[in-house]
Amino acid sequence: MSEEIRFTVNGAERAVRAAQNTPLVYVLRNDLGLRGTRLGCGVNQCGACHVLLDGQSVPSCDTPLWAAAGKKVVTIEGLGTPQRAHRLQRAFVAEQAGQCAYCLSGIMISAEALLARTPDPTEAEVREALDRHLCRCGTHNRIVRAVLRAAKEAA
Amino acid sequence: MSTTAKSASEAKLPGNLQGNRRLSQWLRIAPEGTVTVTSGKVEIGQGILTALAQIAAEELDVNLGRILLVPAATPTSPNEGVTSGSLSIQDSGTALRYACAETRAIYLAEAAAELGVNVDSLKVEDGTITAPNGRRTSYWALADDALLDREATGSVAPKPPSAYKIVGQSMPRVDLPDKVFGLPRFIQDLVLPGMLYGQVVRPASRAARLVSVDDAAVDAMPGVVAVVRDGSFLGVLADREEVAVKAAEALAASAKWDERDTLPDMGNLPAWLRASPHESKVIDDRASDAKPARTFSATYSRPFSAHASIGPSCSLAQWKGYKSVTVWTHSQGVYNLRADLALALGLAPEAVEVRHVEGAGCYGHNPADDVALDAALLARAADERPVRVLWAREDELGWAPYGPTMAIDVSAGIDANGNVVQWTLENYSNGHSTRPGRADKPALLAAGHLEKPFEMPLAINPPMPAGGSERNAVPLYDFPGRRVVCHRVLDMPLRASALRSLGALANVFAIESFMDELAQAAGADPVEYRLRHLTDPRGRSVIEAAARRANWRAWKKTEGRGHGIAFAKYKNLGAYCAVVAEVEAEQEIRVRRLVIAVDVGLVVNPDGVANQLEGGAIQAVSQTLKEAVRFDRRRVVSNTWEDYPILRFSEVPEVIVEIVNRPNERSVGSGEGAAGPTAGAIGNAVFDALGVRIRDLPITPERIVTAIG
Ligand code: FES
Ligand code: FES
Numbered sequence: 001m002s003e004e005i006r007f008t009v010n011g012a013e014r015a016v017r018a019a020q021n022t023p024l025v026y027v028l029r030n031d032l033g034l035r036g037t038r039l040g041c042g043v044n045q046c047g048a049c050h051v052l053l054d055g056q057s058v059p060s061c062d063t064p065l066w067a068a069a070g071k072k073v074v075t076i077e078g079l080g081t082p083q084r085a086h087r088l089q090r091a092f093v094a095e096q097a098g099q100c101a102y103c104l105s106g107i108m109i110s111a112e113a114l115l116a117r118t119p120d121p122t123e124a125e126v127r128e129a130l131d132r133h134l135c136r137c138g139t140h141n142r143i144v145r146a147v148l149r150a151a152k153e154a155a
Numbered sequence: 156m157s158t159t160a161k162s163a164s165e166a167k168l169p170g171n172l173q174g175n176r177r178l179s180q181w182l183r184i185a186p187e188g189t190v191t192v193t194s195g196k197v198e199i200g201q202g203i204l205t206a207l208a209q210i211a212a213e214e215l216d217v218n219l220g221r222i223l224l225v226p227a228a229t230p231t232s233p234n235e236g237v238t239s240g241s242l243s244i245q246d247s248g249t250a251l252r253y254a255c256a257e258t259r260a261i262y263l264a265e266a267a268a269e270l271g272v273n274v275d276s277l278k279v280e281d282g283t284i285t286a287p288n289g290r291r292t293s294y295w296a297l298a299d300d301a302l303l304d305r306e307a308t309g310s311v312a313p314k315p316p317s318a319y320k321i322v323g324q325s326m327p328r329v330d331l332p333d334k335v336f337g338l339p340r341f342i343q344d345l346v347l348p349g350m351l352y353g354q355v356v357r358p359a360s361r362a363a364r365l366v367s368v369d370d371a372a373v374d375a376m377p378g379v380v381a382v383v384r385d386g387s388f389l390g391v392l393a394d395r396e397e398v399a400v401k402a403a404e405a406l407a408a409s410a411k412w413d414e415r416d417t418l419p420d421m422g423n424l425p426a427w428l429r430a431s432p433h434e435s436k437v438i439d440d441r442a443s444d445a446k447p448a449r450t451f452s453a454t455y456s457r458p459f460s461a462h463a464s465i466g467p468s469c470s471l472a473q474w475k476g477y478k479s480v481t482v483w484t485h486s487q488g489v490y491n492l493r494a495d496l497a498l499a500l501g502l503a504p505e506a507v508e509v510r511h512v513e514g515a516g517c518y519g520h521n522p523a524d525d526v527a528l529d530a531a532l533l534a535r536a537a538d539e540r541p542v543r544v545l546w547a548r549e550d551e552l553g554w555a556p557y558g559p560t561m562a563i564d565v566s567a568g569i570d571a572n573g574n575v576v577q578w579t580l581e582n583y584s585n586g587h588s589t590r591p592g593r594a595d596k597p598a599l600l601a602a603g604h605l606e607k608p609f610e611m612p613l614a615i616n617p618p619m620p621a622g623g624s625e626r627n628a629v630p631l632y633d634f635p636g637r638r639v640v641c642h643r644v645l646d647m648p649l650r651a652s653a654l655r656s657l658g659a660l661a662n663v664f665a666i667e668s669f670m671d672e673l674a675q676a677a678g679a680d681p682v683e684y685r686l687r688h689l690t691d692p693r694g695r696s697v698i699e700a701a702a703r704r705a706n707w708r709a710w711k712k713t714e715g716r717g718h719g720i721a722f723a724k725y726k727n728l729g730a731y732c733a734v735v736a737e738v739e740a741e742q743e744i745r746v747r748r749l750v751i752a753v754d755v756g757l758v759v760n761p762d763g764v765a766n767q768l769e770g771g772a773i774q775a776v777s778q779t780l781k782e783a784v785r786f787d788r789r790r791v792v793s794n795t796w797e798d799y800p801i802l803r804f805s806e807v808p809e810v811i812v813e814i815v816n817r818p819n820e821r822s823v824g825s826g827e828g829a830a831g832p833t834a835g836a837i838g839n840a841v842f843d844a845l846g847v848r849i850r851d852l853p854i855t856p857e858r859i860v861t862a863i864g
Contacts, residue, residue: 019397026397035344036337040465041548042400045796048465076337089335096327096762099202099770100516101334102341102466127804134796136465137516138773140807142766 007068009034010078016065024068025049025060028075036076036105040134047133050106051075057113076105079112088112091150092143099137107133111147120151168309170249171195175233178303181254182211184262186298188282190217193225195235196247197487197511202763205329209759210248213321214255214313216279217294224329227489228510237488237590248759248822256313258303265297316757316818323818325762330513342485342512343469347541350471351380353533354403355390357550358604359412360789361648365389369409373402381536382406386606390533392542400547416788418648425456425562428583433642438619439629443636445576447568451676454564455665457852458783459557459649461793463801466515467551468522472530473541479506480531485514486523491592499528499597499609518774520652522546522555524591525600532601553794554600557784558654559585559614561624563665567634573677575688577636580628580666585644585651586614587623587658600650614651616643621726627659627831630666631724632688649786656830659725660775663831664838664852667721671839672848681720681839682707691724693754696815697733698722700752704813705735712843715740719839721832730755730828731815734772736808736836740844743856746776746808746837751829753812756820765812767826772810775833777802781853 006015009032016031023042028034028051037060040048044062051060052074053067080086088108091097098104107130114121114129121129126147135143168176175181175195183191192211196203208222225232235247259279266284267274269292278285282294316323333340358365365387373391374382378398383390391406393399419427471483480500486492489509497504514523526544534542546554561584568577591598594612602609616623625641674684682702689695701720702708710718717740722733731754739745749772758764781800785793793799834852842848847862 018395022397026395029344030396034337035339035346038341038343038466039545040467041796043548043795045548046465080336082332082336085336092335093327093332096331096766098328098331098334099766100464100466100514101331102464102515104335105337108335127807130804133804134465134801135804136463136518136774136801138770138777138802138807139766140773140802140804141769141810144804 005065005069007070008072010074018065020066021064023061024051024063024065024073027065028060028073034075034077038102038105040102047106047110048103050109052109052113055113055116057110076108079108087150087153088147091146091153095142095146095149097139097142097146099139103133103135107135107143111150114147115151121148123148166309168307169253171233171235171246172250172253172307172309175235175250176306178254178258178305178307179300180233181251182258183300183303184258184294184298186295188295189221189223190215191223191225192251193232194247194251195227195233197227197513202328202760202766205326206759206763207248207251208329209321209326210252211255213319214252215259215282215294217282219321219326221282226511229489229493229508232489234490237491252313253309253311254307257307257311260311261302262294262297265302266292269297322759323757324760326760328763340513341466342483342514343466343545345471345483345512345543347471347473350541350543351392351394351537352396352399353390353392353530353542353544354399354547355529355533355544355550355601356403356407356410357554358387359410360414362417363387363412363414366411366413368406368411370406372409373405376402376405383533383536385532386604386608388532388601388604390529392533392537414789418786418788421786424458424560425454425583428560428562428644431644431646433583433644435640435642436625437638437640438625439637439639441637443576445570445635447576448571449676450566450568451673452564452566453669453672453850454562455661455668455850456562457560457661457664459560460654460778460782461552461557461784461799462518462521462555462654463552463799464515464517464521467546467548468526469514469543469545470523470527470530471541471543472527472534474534474537474539476539477535479508480534481508481510482527482531483510483512484523484527485512485517486527487517487520488590488592491590492524492527495524495591495597495599496528496531498595499599499602500531519558519654520556520588520590522551522600528597528599528601549794552799553791556589556650556652559587559651561658561661563661565665565669567669567673569673569677573679575632575634575673578630578634579638581640581642582624582628582658582662583642583644584624584658585647586616587651587653588617589614589650589652611647611650613645613647620728622658624658626657626726627662627723629727631691631694631727632685633690634688649784649791655771655774656725656827659723659827659831660778660834661852663721663723664834667723667832667835668838668848668850671719671842685720685722693731693817694722694724697731697752697754700813700815701733701735701750704752704811705750707735715844717840717842717844719836719841719843721835721839723831725828729823730825732828732832734829734832734836736833736840738837738840738844740841740859744780744841744854744859745806746780748809748811749776749833749836750811751813752815753825753828754815754817755823755825755828756817757822758814758816759822761814764814764825768812768829769810771826772829772833773802773807775830776808776837779834779837779852779854783853
């Protein structure tokens with residue numbers, strides 16, 4: 001039941017031995033120690049756990065480990081680090097786009113996917129791209145401003 | 156003990172210094188050039204720690220970067236009770252301000268002695284102390300814990316606001332950078348060596364008792380370490396998180412419960428509230444002989460509402476030989492939780508250590524305390540290994556304490572000029588607090604499910620003047636005759652407790668909706684009508700500021716669009732806030748814009764105030780338009796995000812915040828001030844758009860269709 005699955009995480013080859021249907025979120029957080037991916041609902045309804053899977057923003061709580069085999073996964077830790085911040089991370093700090101910030105990892109991942117396909121989005125396009133992400137603290141407008149600010153900075 | 160010493164130790168000290176009198180309980184100066192601040196307050200996602208750091212840096216004259224905030228923990232932190240957003244800056248901020256001012260004076264006295272100069276001639280810059288002759292020393296060179304190992308006197312006056320350089324500036328949140336990089340900062344991210352994953356299976360319905368469960372089958376699942384059962388408390392421990400989740404599902408599937416109906420008819424909560432036994436309290440009664448020319452009355456209501464934080468509640472616990480336990484928690488009050496854990500576990504409080512770790516957004520009494528008991532109970536079966544418990548989303552929405560339903564009857568008499576001469580408000584509600592640490596029984600969910608269960612204490616209202624269901628029940632307007640009565644319902648089928656702004660949201664919604672109904676009867680403009688009944692200058696100026704910023708008078712009425720205004724002074728002693736809402740009514744109501752004017756006294760961190768207000772207002776839009784906990788006669792059924800929808804990105808209005816700064820007035824919290832006015836303004840804007848008055852929250856398309864008829 002448990003066999004080795006290989007995939008790329010944030011640019012590095014990883015091999016994980018776990019049941020094939022283990023939700024990716026647990027593998028990332030608990031096996032690989034990448035706890036920046038947050039768990040909010042476990043059933044693809046809140047967006048907190050999104051990661052990039054071959055460039056698509058997907059809920060890692062609803063992605064079984066086998067579906068990641070041979071693919072490229074990017075988590076919030078893969079966007080940038082305090083030493084080499086990604087433009088979205090810089091923009092979120094500049095706009096103070098966060099209260100509790102629990103929702104932000106998933107949102108920044110979807111924002112990255114949006115900017116990759118639509119480099120200069122309108123405000124409405126940003127809202128649409130983030131509509132599956134819930135934020136309870138009411139930080140939405142600052143988040144939208146942060147994504148628009150990041151878009152203005154060259155990638 | 157000498158008389159003088161005695162009177163000193165009894166002197167009334169400012170803020171929370173009163174109950175935590177030693178300076179060393181608040182801060183420590185370290186030789187390596189840092190100031191450690193041990194506030195008993197905790198970060199609940201509103202930037203409180205940033206504001207406290209600003210206060211400490213300001214009074215000590217050090218750079219903000221030198222301030223290190225230590226998470227609250229028993230038994231070392233000052234016992235500051237519960238952190239609830241609005242009070243933190245008032246109580247903790249004041250104490251810290253005085254403690255730091257006194258610390259600065261103590262260190263300056265040391266420096267003066269060392270440098271051989273007069274204290275008054277010394278200057279401090281980022282902790283470096285310089286004498287007129289150029290000789291210098293620093294806090295760090297003088298650092299000595301013995302200096303602060305004494306009682307505060309409260310006699311050193313803090314700086315006047317006019318001298319502030321750090322307080323009053325927008326400061327970036329100290330915790331935000333870590334979070335945008337996904338660094339493990341939340342309690343949900345905490346991993347302890349050898350940790351097991353625990354999961355609880357909650358009863359099938361509110362009063363369900365466990366009859367049987369096939370625990371042997373689950374125990375045999377690979378990776379399962381133990382099945383725990385204590386009466387109707389059921390849970391499982393596993394070595395992997397997903398195994399614990401699966402095992403809990405298997406346990407739930409095989410569990411047989413004895414169930415019965417205990418919940419009221421969701422379709423008519425006001426009738427249930429009125430029919431329930433209650434305790435009545437007159438909180439305002441002012442007679443007037445003025446004779447009304449006309450009288451009006453109306454009834455308003457709100458449903459049960461959920462906290463609905465995006466991060467599920469989480470806790471870790473580890474026992475030492477069944478005699479003592481350490482608990483990691485995102486509770487708002489580490490000492491209160493310790494008291495109730497001790498009661499539920501049959502331990503002395505000293506045998507329970509409670510350490511705070513930041514959680515996801517906290518908007519009141521959420522299940523942080525409940526999950527701590529879950530973790531402690533499951534960890535008893537873990538053989539001294541730490542256990543982490545994360546609530547399932549269904550439990551977070553289905554079993555958390557709720558903001559209670561309320562029914563509010565308002566009536567008024569107006570004179571020939573349309574002015575209010577008599578005003579009566581009566582509301583019905585459960586109390587708004589079942590927080591732990593306040594009774595001789597533990598107020599923790601699992602305690603009610605044990606073999607020897609503890610009955611959940613009935614919800615009480617926090618004391619006046621803030622109150623619970625009384626909060627903002629007394630309008631700020633100068634009505635000659637006024638009577639306000641609050642009926643606390645003594646039956647509690649669903650656990651009720653503190654949710655952001657407590658009774659204020661519904662009370663202000665009722666008062667401000669009714670003010671518009673009266674303005675309409677009087678043929679008056681809603682802004683003008685409010686101003687005519689209000690002499691409080693700070694109240695008037697936020698109403699005027701909001702109306703001006705929203706261009707109230709230039710509004711052009713068009714089909715399906717409307718605007719509305721509402722106002723309140725939060726708790727009648729906190730922030731003054733007026734909101735103008737602009738809505739569009741098609742199939743459903745869309746709030747397009749909120750213009751908020753607020754006066755929070757002295758502003759510590761303007762961008763922080765704007766961020767909190769905006770967040771509170773958006774949450775209030777969500778509650779006003781969408782949210783209601785739904786249930787049948789046995790169980791809550793709104794336990795997924797599909798059944799309990801909240802406002803989404805595409806539905807969030809533009810929000811404009813205008814801060815009226817009052818540097819010489821006391822700072823008050825801002826997080827909750829906009830909730831009631833936002834709900835009231837939306838109700839009034841809906842009336843303006845459609846000509847129908849919706850008096851029951853939430854204002855859903857179904858209710859509008861029914862009202863239009
Ligand atoms: S945790 Fe994956 S969508 Fe909510
Ligand atoms: S900032 Fe708290 S949920 Fe978005």
